[in-house]
Amino acid sequence: MEFTVSKILWTLLGLFIVLNWGLIMGGTMRKIGARVAKRHGIPIYQPYIDLVKNYAIRTQITHGIMFYLGPVFRLSGGVGIFLFLPLIFGSDHWSNFSFSGDLILILYFQFFGMLGMALGAGEGGHPYSAIGIGRGLSQFTTIEVPMTLAVIALAVQYNTLSISEIVAAQQGGIANWTMITNPFATAAAMLSLLGAFGHSPFNLVKAPNEIPIGPPTEYHSTYLGVLRTNAAILHVVEAALFMNLFFGGATNWFELILKTFLIYFWSVFVGMVFPRFRIEQSVRWFVKIPLVLGIIAIIIII
């Protein structure tokens, strides 16, 4: 890992591309959802307009310092994952600041944004925020367990904690992908990914028509703009993380875009088919199926 000016500029360019791809991908998925419901739906560039609109709101209110910092923490969670995630395998420019222990750091960053947001939304003082946080954290805790088990299975299998090395070990054809070599870990992780992306059936935390939008109830204007910017980045980097861990990584941008699209589409596809779980149902589901799969993956690999 080296910190040169050109390296930092390349990383910023990567962030810009990832942000734009995240916004377009989000719009496309909503368009697909609308077509399933036989609607025209939003134009795919609608997320851009929404973002500009949110940043252009003239008034803001605050509930305190932590209320300010909530979206900032959330954004640093998303950008943090991006910074330490190698995007394109074998490329100096697009490997960002990945290093030998980046896998653990990225797992940490996944929870970091969530906790920051919980503190910020808590200061907002809205009862619905508190309920949303309670539900979100309990669901995410049960998501983390199978996901971490799958990642540990991978670390044992490839004998490394470096994402770049895990990608390198999967090169040479689909037969080398973790998806084939370690199907149980892949299944556990892909099922917990459904919860991490927060689409139906696991979208109780932020569903607009359950508890009005959950933790971000009080967030508006620029705060909401920051949260939405982060959501766009986070969707791509989470999909890219899973692409690197289980689906052979990407050797060029086209491959990255295709694979992240398909991985994100997996959660949207499931969401289109299945109705929403209540929180105790989703928690119970996560500790049943993905957790058992994760434990099997660990037992097999050890």
Added chain:
Amino acid sequence: MNRLTATEDKLPASVFGLPTNFLKMKETDDNDKFLHEENKKREATAPDGSIIEIDPMQDYFCDARPQVSEPYKIKIVEKFLNWARSESIWVLGFGTGCGSIEIPPLVTPRFDMFRYGVQMRPTPRQSNAFIISGYLSVKTLKRVIRSYEQMQSPKYVIALGSCTINGGMYWDSYNTINRLDQYMPVDVYIAGCMPRPEALLAGFGKLKELIKTGRAEKANEYVENFDWYKANQKKIIKDWNMPDYNW
């Protein structure tokens, strides 16, 4: 708690051509008797044993007067932002009267308001447009005012149905208001009883046109005539057990 002290010299001579001198109000503590028990001043013991005074109306609510929010000075930037605002109208999911039944069809394939950039939001903080859908009872008016004031500027109000214009078929009812624009500024009226969802879509089209041309600045009008609106609201809402300002 800041109490309303509307006097003749603070008010404009007329608003919408109506004289405002009938709005003389005297300073009273009448409001206190409507305060709910949990909103009254009280003393509490802190974890360290000290006694602290809690005044919910001061501690939990903001009592700053609203300010006029100016548009950007650079014309072309403001024009671009207005375009974005008009193409992304987030509507507060709040149904007030029988007209609220006309809103759900807008999200169905037949009318599909999403293609015009109109989306529903569940919280006033994130919403830009408020549809007053039909008659407004006094009890609901209070909630409407709270929700409207929690919305961030620029915000727009669409009045749906005849009841919001002159009371409609409820014009002599004992508990509904007749003219909405006495209590909050209205950007677009959609006449009819009830207007069809197509009319609502046409109303959104009109609102977009107003925003794009920079004529949808009613949020500032509310701020400029704040005392007049507050006096009107307090005249009709008898149990004013909330702070004067709700943001």
